Amino acid sequence: MTKFRATSEGLIPFTDEEENLWAVEQAAWNAGANDRKAAEVRSTRNNKLLECDWTQITDATADKTAWAVYRMTLRDITEQAGFPWTITWPDAPWLRK
Secondary structure, eight states, X not given: OOOEEEETTEEEEOOHHHHHHHHHHHHHHHHTHHHHHHHHHHHHHHHHHHXXXXXXXXXXXXXXXXXXXXXXXXXXXXXXXXXXXSOOOOOOGGGOO
């Protein structure tokens, strides 16, 4: 499919050289999709860990064992079979019924 670039004169079809360059750039972008998604998941995981850091301080009244298990499960997110595209996030202990 022909690609176009916008100019002040309107849309101009890509030259063969521009088509080839675009194809190379698109392939590089697609190749990095897993890395970008993994970084997004790790960022979410890190934020979830930060939100519950308070549970691990000495005088916290939280159930330290339940929170430790939750935090370990978060750290193990990258080991899930579907990582980074299919993630099963654990429920925080305060959300469990």
